[in-house]
Amino acid sequence: MFDVAFSEIIVIAVVALIVIGPEKLPKVARTLGALTGRMQRYVAQVKEEVNREVRFQELQQLQQEIQETANKTQANLQQKTDALMQDLHESAQGSGTNDNNEKVGLEQPSGNNNTDLDKDHKLS
Numbered sequence: 463m464f465d466v467a468f469s470e471i472i473v474i475a476v477v478a479l480i481v482i483g484p485e486k487l488p489k490v491a492r493t494l495g496a497l498t499g500r501m502q503r504y505v506a507q508v509k510e511e512v513n514r515e516v517r518f519q520e521l522q523q524l525q526q527e528i529q530e531t532a533n534k535t536q537a538n539l540q541q542k543t544d545a546l547m548q549d550l551h552e553s554a555q556g557s558g559t560n561d562n563n564e565k566v567g568l569e570q571p572s573g574n575n576n577t578d579l580d581k582d583h584k585l586s
Contacts, residue, residue, distance in 0.1 A: 482490050 479487055
């Protein structure tokens with residue numbers, strides 16, 4: 463953080479010894495050490511909170527991107543399924559009737575039902 467050389471520390475210690483006195487110097491040094499430790503812990507906490515917030519925002523952005531991709535994929539699959547069902551209906555109606563002159567029927571997709579052709583009817 464600060465670039466302090468050993469000679470500068472010696473000068474500061476000598477000035478402190480002269481100004482504060484030899485009796486109070488150990489108590490002042492302990493107090494300064496405790497305050498420095500508190501300040502370092504506080505700075506570390508702030509840095510950790512900032513890092514946590516940044517990670518949280520990144521995760522939220524990633525979650526939003528995944529959700530958008532999932533929605534697009536779901537819409538694309540639904541569109542292709544609808545187009546396929548439309549083609550099936552058109553081909554079934556285009557063939558008209560089977561050999562026994564019975565109308566060909568298709569099961570409509572709804573809820574949890576299968577979207578396969580009706581099992582009672584055959585396509586010709």
